[in-house]
Amino acid sequence: MEKLFVEGGKKLNGRxxxxxxxxxxxxxxxxxxxxxxxxxxxxxxxxSDVETLSALLEDIGGVVTKExxxxxxxxxxxxxxxxxxxxxxxxxxxxxxxxxMLGRFKKAVVGLPGGCHLGPRPxxxxxxxxxxxxxxxxxxxxAIYLRAKELKGARIYMDVVSVGATINIMxxxxxxxxxxxxxxxxxxxxxxxxxxxxxxxxxxIKGAGTDVIRIEGVDQLSGCMHTIIPDRIEAGTYTIMxxxxxxxxxxxxxxxxxxxxxxxxxxEMGIDITEDEESLIIRPKKALSAVDIKTLVHPGFPTxxxxxxxxxxxxxxxxxxxxxxxxxxxxxxxxxxxxxxxxIKVEGASxxxxxxxxxxxxKVRATDLRAGAALVVAGLIAxxxxxxxxxxxxxxxxxxLIEKLESLGAKxxxxxxxxxxxxxxxxx
Ligand SMILES: CC(=O)N[C@H]1[C@@H](OP(=O)(O)OP(=O)(O)OC[C@H]2O[C@@H](n3ccc(=O)[nH]c3=O)[C@H](O)[C@@H]2O)O[C@H](CO)[C@@H](O)[C@@H]1O
Ligand SMILES: C=C(OP(=O)(O)O)C(=O)O
Numbered sequence: 001m002e003k004l005f006v007e008g009g010k011k012l013n014g015r016x017x018x019x020x021x022x023x024x025x026x027x028x029x030x031x032x033x034x035x036x037x038x039x040x041x042x043x044x045x046x047x048s049d050v051e052t053l054s055a056l057l058e059d060i061g062g063v064v065t066k067e068x069x070x071x072x073x074x075x076x077x078x079x080x081x082x083x084x085x086x087x088x089x090x091x092x093x094x095x096x097x098x099x100x101m102l103g104r105f106k107k108a109v110v111g112l113p114g115g116c117h118l119g120p121r122p123x124x125x126x127x128x129x130x131x132x133x134x135x136x137x138x139x140x141x142x143a144i145y146l147r148a149k150e151l152k153g154a155r156i157y158m159d160v161v162s163v164g165a166t167i168n169i170m171x172x173x174x175x176x177x178x179x180x181x182x183x184x185x186x187x188x189x190x191x192x193x194x195x196x197x198x199x200x201x202x203x204x205i206k207g208a209g210t211d212v213i214r215i216e217g218v219d220q221l222s223g224c225m226h227t228i229i230p231d232r233i234e235a236g237t238y239t240i241m242x243x244x245x246x247x248x249x250x251x252x253x254x255x256x257x258x259x260x261x262x263x264x265x266x267x268e269m270g271i272d273i274t275e276d277e278e279s280l281i282i283r284p285k286k287a288l289s290a291v292d293i294k295t296l297v298h299p300g301f302p303t304x305x306x307x308x309x310x311x312x313x314x315x316x317x318x319x320x321x322x323x324x325x326x327x328x329x330x331x332x333x334x335x336x337x338x339x340x341x342x343x344i345k346v347e348g349a350s351x352x353x354x355x356x357x358x359x360x361x362x363k364v365r366a367t368d369l370r371a372g373a374a375l376v377v378a379g380l381i382a383x384x385x386x387x388x389x390x391x392x393x394x395x396x397x398x399x400x401l402i403e404k405l406e407s408l409g410a411k412x413x414x415x416x417x418x419x420x421x422x423x424x425x426x427x428x
Contacts, residue, residue: 006379019045020228026093037223082109099171116368119329129169153178242282290318333371366390
């Protein structure tokens with residue numbers, strides 16, 4: 001196990017290249033289960049969630065070959081092996097094995113997912129969708145059992161707008177008989193990316209990216225090649241880092257429209273941002289003003305950027321209110337930021353940030369992936385050295401974090417934890 005050190009105060013300059021989207025990758029990989037021949041995905045991020053899902057595909061008989069950022073998956077020999085425990089519990093997106101295996105094999109056993117602890121994260125809408133398609137679903141000792149004689153298209157209204165449930169229902173419905181309509185669907189760019197892969201495999205999907213998705217089931221899906229979209233959350237995180245500590249930073253391989261809510265808020269704070277076709281140029285020029293943010297479903301401000309954005313707000317002049325309407329308890333990073341001298345109160349689903357303050361380096365813990373990103377942003381701004389544990393969370397979603405930040409001029413490094421530190425970490 002390792003911990004991360006950041007020496008604050010260094011100015012950031014230069015270019016950073018954004019990788020493929022985690023939240024696409026983690027759905028595209030299970031989606032390959034539905035094909036009858038080899039699928040190639042290019043531009044995959046080098047993150048632990050991708051490693052875990054590739055290993056799960058091998059566990060059910062997939063032949064997986066990786067080369068650089070590309071992966072080839074031959075799903076032809078896959079079987080409906082039960083996956084009740086183990087790796088499925090280490091990440092959220094293992095729930096996509098439910099939809100994909102149900103679509104192909106008409107049965108699946110998959111353990112309840114893990115992922116970031118952001119308060120309750122039910123999967124009732126996924127189950128509602130599978131049942132509507134004709135599956136029998138039961139929860140036995142922490143694993144979901146799914147079985148269907150056949151899947152039949154249905155009209156499904158989502159009570160909650162859910163990224164995972166929308167994708168999971170799509171995965172099963174592409175192999176159902178007849179027409180499925182998903183109403184009140186989520187509209188995130190990652191949903192369009194998954195629909196693009198499925199369409200290249202032969203699926204018939206209309207409306208991905210709107211709140212009504214129409215799917216006409218097909219009997220067979222074949223191999224294809226797909227290039228993943230860039231990670232808007234990784235891009236947003238580096239944009240926030242550049243806003244906090246940059247002089248002139250180029251964020252390359254982005255789709256600027258995916259970042260509109262963030263760009264608008266940063267401009268309101270007084271940051272100069274130029275949008276190019278596939279890049280953003282960030283040039284912070286003056287003191288920052290506080291702004292309020294409220295996370296919303298896409299195209300609103302993404303909850304996954306709320307935590308790193310909160311660290312930036314500690315530098316801004318005035319009081320800012322950060323409200324998370326998606327995960328009302330996504331505030332575990334606040335206690336850690338307070339250790340670093342931040343003046344932040346949590347009231348219900350909001351954090352009230354009083355700025356500007358000079359953050360101070362401290363020993364802190366990343367309790368989840370974006371809490372980790374928030375602490376790295378804080379470490380870059382702080383006086384002195386910040387020591388961050390909980391890197392297993394950060395490694396789920398940020399490829400080559402050290403190399404990318406070093407190339408921008410940050411002083412950041414990893415060190416092994418001593419046995420004693422590991423025990424203390426594991427017991428807390
Ligand atoms: C792997 C992945 O893509 N993760 C993303 C995905 O998570 P995930 O797909 O798990 O999040 P959802 O979009 O499903 O969750 C949105 C809201 O709906 C609620 N809900 C969800 C499903 C359900 O069956 N019942 C229910 O009540 C959740 O508790 C939450 O309050 O979208 C989240 C919201 O943009 C992001 O933070 C995560 O990074
Ligand atoms: C919450 C996140 O991930 P996951 O849903 O995979 O836990 C995230 O990417 O911020």
